[in-house]
Amino acid sequence: MPKVKTNSSAKKRFKLTASGKIKRAQAFKNHILTKKTTKQKRGLTKMTTVSVPDMSLVKSLLGIGK
DSSP states (O other): OOOOOOOOHHHHHHHHHSSSEEEOOOOOOOOOOEEEEEEHHHHHHEEEOOOHHHHHHHHHTTTOOO
16 A cells, blocks of 8 residues: 655645644734734744644544554
């Protein structure tokens, strides 16, 4: 059987933590920043984890086993 290819865009966007969770960057930090407060923009800078329903999809894109 051939090897499973990792999705190139996914490997740039997600990182696996030691505990098995997947880290991702926050959305809504690219443009239209003038109407957002400084506190809101600062919070969007931080990394967060992928939600549980999306975990299986991201793992399949990364080629990680079940």
